[in-house]
Amino acid sequence: MKIATWNVNSVKARLAHLTRWLKEAAPDVVMLQELKCQTADFPRLEIEAAGYQAEVVGQKAYNGVAILAKHKIEKPIHALPGDHGDDHARYLEATVGGLRVASIYLPNGNPIGTDKFTYKLKFLERLRAHALELLATEAPVVLAGDWNVCPTDEDVWDPKAMAKDALCQPESRAAFRSILHQGWTDAIRAFHPHSREYTYWDYFQNRFERDHGLRIDHLLLSPRAADRLTDAGVDRVPRAWEKASDHTPAWCTLAD
């Protein structure tokens, strides 16, 4: 079973890339972020024609998350628990083939010292609390998405250049670790402990061509999911396509 996550930076602008990649990479489950469209405007017919069911949480212009799967998507929840006043489309969770999966679009949080950074940390705290509840079920769970956190300096092309960025703050990293230390496995690092496994390169300054990237898209596996982990990696191919998203897919495979 192949599970992937991809921040597409507008699903409509990236529809041709997405359908091409679904065909070439053939994932069983895909978590998407930054749809940038309302739920009703999601290109459902094209995705179904590609052989996938879709569960979608959209909003106008910003955010938006989806889960695509070759098999039935069941028991969805459409928001991260813990704040009824939060109306951003940033969280979707569902069951696919006995696996509980979540598509997460964590707040970017820039610039630091503003309410945006506070919102990011609050979101991470809500996610920590919910992740603990998911672990308590003892089900296989995959928390995947654009976490907007570089866990360590090894995940950053130039730590000095990013020192004041919300993605690299000690508070952001500590919050990420507090979730990891509950017992989750970072699938990419399980197979590639120290290499450059960037998933995002800014559009500015030919950063992709120079490999000036960040590792911010992560798949966190519960113990029951990690038991079945057979491989993981980053697929850089779509990032090189013309008019690419600034992110590229990260994926892992689980034994059946």
Add this chain to the structure above:
DNA sequence: ATGGTCGGGCTCCGA
């Protein structure tokens, strides 16, 4: 220190 590039939806925001 600044500004470089995208996408969305409309003259600027978010990343």
